[in-house]
Amino acid sequence: MTTLREETKECAVCGNKSIHVEIISTKALGASDLDARPPEPERSTIQNWIQRCPTCGYCAPDIARGDKEMANIIQSSDYRKQLRNPDYPDLANSFLCWTLIQEEETQYKIAGWTAVKAAWACDDAGYLGVAQDCRKRAILLLEMARQKGQWFADNAGTEEALIVDLLRRSGQFESAMQLCEDRLAMKPDTFIRKILNYQKQLIRKGDIDSHSTSEIVGDAG
Ligand SMILES: [Zn+2]
Incomplete structure (x- = not known):
């Protein structure tokens, strides 16, 4: 289902060569999480979404690209x-380094989504406290993206549904609930309405866990 290949990469920053595993093909079978994390088998390829040059420490989806x-x-x-932040798993550190680079280059959409991926890496490694920090960071970056006119999802409703999930999963229930109410008042499409109503149920329960869009049935109120 997933095809991987080892490749020698020449670092775009320092010029040294190192071997990395690249994804040639993969698939997402089934429903994604409420924060758009893909299902298996694509889900488990996360460690191949970011590379790190062992010489200079450049982290990027492809270290052969850059300047x-x-x-x-x-x-x-x-x-x-x-x-080398010991509070985070290595994979999350690599994602957060790419976040820093993209933030510096004012590419807030990429920076924000990369912080979301760092949160997923923290979830997988059981680093739940710093996973929340990654989500708080992602919210700030995605809000910057929006201010700069960098759309980070298909439409405004989908963007806010993502922000609601990031708020809920970082324990910011009041803000999450408020955003749900604000968006629902704008009469979003059926799918977004169902997601937001489901989020309201989770928020009321104080649930900060990962949930799948497959759990949404009917029009939960
Ligand atoms: Zn390098």
């Missing part, structure tokens, strides 16, 4: 600290 000017960011103290 030498990124060395300035990579050598910054914030980046070096994130690269």
